[in-house]
Amino acid sequence: MVDQSQVEKVGIPTVTASSDQFTGLAKNTVKSLGLPDMAFVDVAHPMGMISLQEIRARADEAFPKIVQMATNWKPSATAVQKITPAYPAERIKFKGTYEALDKMFYDKGWSIGLPIIPPTPEKVAAMLKGTKRKPDEIVWAVPPRMGQLTVELVAAYGVMARCKPEHMPLLLAVVKALSNPDYDWRGNSTTTAPTNPVIIINGPILDELGIGYSTGALGGEMPVNISVGYFINLVGDIIGGSVPPEIDKSTHGSRGDLVAVVIGENEKLNPWKQSYAVEQGFKPTDNVLTAYSAYMGNINVDHTSVKGEELLNTMAAGLAGAASGVSACMTRFDRSYAVENAVRFAFLFLGPEHADTIYNDFRTKKSASEYLVKKTVLPLWMYAPARCKPPKEFGPYDANTPIPRFTGPEQIRIIVTGGPGKQSQIWPTFPSVTKPVSVLIEK
Amino acid sequence: MQRHGIKLFLTVLIAACFVIVSAFSLCPDANAAGQVELKVLEPRAELLSAPAAPINTRLKTLEGKKIGILNNTKPGADSFQPYLMQVLKEAYPTVEFKVWNISYNDYPNKANELKELAAWSDGVIGLLGD
Known part of the structure; x- marks a missing residue:
């Protein structure tokens, strides 16, 4: 529209x-x-x-x-929209039980179904001590509702999601990344697809804040990961107004609509040494987060492959089939959804043991990605016919011709995360204009 | 006897405590412990609204006009478009139609395509399918 x-x-x-x-x-x-x-x-x-x-x-x-x-149509009257200052947020008096307060927040559309910590002025003021930014600064007009997110409200949502004052720089960096046009928040928060905001974190901040990057990093008992993930969806749904069924049109939704995916890279067990952030041009001492929007991930559970090629072969099977239907063939990272309607890239979350196996035969991540580009092939009949029409230069083909999913290694990005075990995860992107956005976490 | 008296005293004391505690928990005022009185921030946030503008004056008729069709390129709109155009052409043979397939997502030449559509058209029918 x-x-x-x-x-x-x-x-x-x-x-x-x-x-x-x-x-x-x-x-x-x-x-x-x-x-x-x-x-x-x-x-x-x-x-x-x-x-x-x-x-x-x-x-x-x-x-x-x-x-x-x-x-012939004439609107009855042009609607007048009331514009009021975004700061300070209104203070409301409440008397009752915490259960009643929680219910009031949900009934008014101020929470998304999980309990919240009440954002009292005292708690919000304490959160604001975690940043030097001024509370009246507007950091994002969140689509599609275009609610004005101020630094004060970042602190308020941080309180609601059980974040701590020292998380404020991380929360503000999350907002900076998600509001980047390359992320395409509007498209991702209104689509019929089950999109998940994904935040990957690198740097000393992982240990400083206790961000999960080892065993169970995407699961429970990871208070920072969970609070930041919860914060993202509170902001998106309440200030951005992305609420089903009218505005958030996701056919099934996903748990990522409730608590977004937040994970640290296990830099200590990365056999390639260079973290994802360093590959993107940042220093090893920088605190960096990368945001992109993903379809739900699938997994690779390969306990038996002992050679890098063998393991990448089984990963290629999952990667080729991830987001089936929309995963058009021969995609390019630099071409838009409008041209191809395609999943243009995917992240592999390699478990450290899998990473070691691959590293033995592939001394660079790029060489592993290049191998995967060659191996992520499906016969033409497995692609949606309207979305996979090989170009003339591809040569002759029929329904059984193996057709590659990707055209370049930059489309398959690798991070090392998680703990012991022969497990990895594949998180393909939502096929809009979304691109990974990496930003510094500035204290 | 003295031991019996102490025992009786303790029993009465425990019973009295039980009654007092029970009464407290049943008394509405006693639930004050579960009540809170506090201020909270209203987190909904004000809108960054563009000032509301009126829409353009409608066409007097479709006869003889150039009507641009803006297809959002979703499969639903793709399927619907030829039939809508067929119905329109049957009713208005003098109308000139031209279709622009423009995805709702951004891409390098999109702004130019929208400019061309606006420059060519007297009116535009958008198709929003999924």
């Missing part, structure tokens, strides 16, 4: 025929863009991929409404 609103803003009248399951999201979007009266015609969902008779019936039904909206 951003596109239609741009056309409307340059003076061209528009009408949008919208799948009725998505009109609410579309109206919310144009309202946040300052055009609350844009014209819509609901079309029964789904608009396509049904019989031709059904499509024709939907078009016949929509047609007179489109004409009416294009020629």
